[in-house]
Amino acid sequence: xxxxxxxxxxxxxxxxxxxxxxxxxxxxxxxxxxxxxxxxxxxxxxxxxxxxxxxxxxxxxxxxxxxxxxxxxxxxxxxxxxxxxxxxxxxxxxxxxxxxxxxxxxxxxxxxxxxxxxxxxxxxxxxxxxxxxxxxxxxxxxxxxxxxxxxxxxxxxxxxxxxxxxxxxxxxxxxxxxxxxxxxxxxxxxxxxxxxxxxx
Numbered sequence: 267x268x269x270x271x272x273x274x275x276x277x278x279x280x281x282x283x284x285x286x287x288x289x290x291x292x293x294x295x296x297x298x299x300x301x302x303x304x305x306x307x308x309x310x311x312x313x314x315x316x317x318x319x320x321x322x323x324x325x326x327x328x329x330x331x332x333x334x335x336x337x338x339x340x341x342x343x344x345x346x347x348x349x350x351x352x353x354x355x356x357x358x359x360x361x362x363x364x365x366x367x368x369x370x371x372x373x374x375x376x377x378x379x380x381x382x383x384x385x386x387x388x389x390x391x392x393x394x395x396x397x398x399x400x401x402x403x404x405x406x407x408x409x410x411x412x413x414x415x416x417x418x419x420x421x422x423x424x425x426x427x428x429x430x431x432x433x434x435x436x437x438x439x440x441x442x443x444x445x446x447x448x449x450x451x452x453x454x455x456x457x458x459x460x461x462x463x464x465x466x
Contacts, residue, residue, distance in 0.1 A: 269322060273407075278317030280399065284392050285334060286310045289341035292385050297349060305348035309341050324404045331393035338389050 269277070286309050294300040301309075320333065 274318050274321040277321045277400070277403070278314050281317040281321075281333075281396060282310050282313035284396060285313050285337045285341065288388055288392055289338050289345060292338075292381075292388065293342065293345040293349070296381055299349070301345040301348050305345055309344055313337055313341070325397075325400060327393065327397040330397050330400065331390060334389045334393045334396070335386070338385065342385075 286306055289309065290301055290306055316337070317333075325333075
């Protein structure tokens with residue numbers, strides 16, 4: 267069962283926000299400075315696009331965990347490149363040998379086993395949290411569809427069905443002339459008397 271663009275956008279935005287915040291926090295703890303805001307924005311847009319493309323249906327915990335770990339690795343590389351670029355811009359203009367540049371890059375990208383383990387555990391915890399939210403959202407949508415047909419159209423991306431025409435009420439009786447309304451209780455006694463039955 268596929269989701270509508272609105273539902274996919276909502277889920278992709280939550281996924282991108284969690285992944286970027288987690289990667290930015292890990293990068294800040296590892297290097298001592300958060301990534302530049304433009305790197306956060308670019309990372310959010312990239313992860314949002316990937317999440318939107320993969321968010322057509324409900325995802326399981328292994329699928330979400332693999333996506334989060336892959337996203338964290340990609341964001342880690344991107345934030346390191348942005349950090350190195352920002353550091354190169356702020357350093358005074360002085361000649362630097364290729365060996366010195368490689369040494370600075372190695373220092374920026376060095377990750378200890380403890381930091382890697384903490385990052386993986388944080389990614390797994392975020393995956394579990396995202397899976398719980400995913401299950402809750404789809405369960406809520408399935409239950410609400412029975413009561414709100416318009417929500418089903420929003421969820422599945424199908425057009426809202428036209429309303430069923432209601433059964434027309436019985437045609438109102440023709441208007442009665444005022445003369446008949448005034449004389450409706452009058453009793454006419456004119457005419458020959460009714461025959462009296464008798465036995466022979």
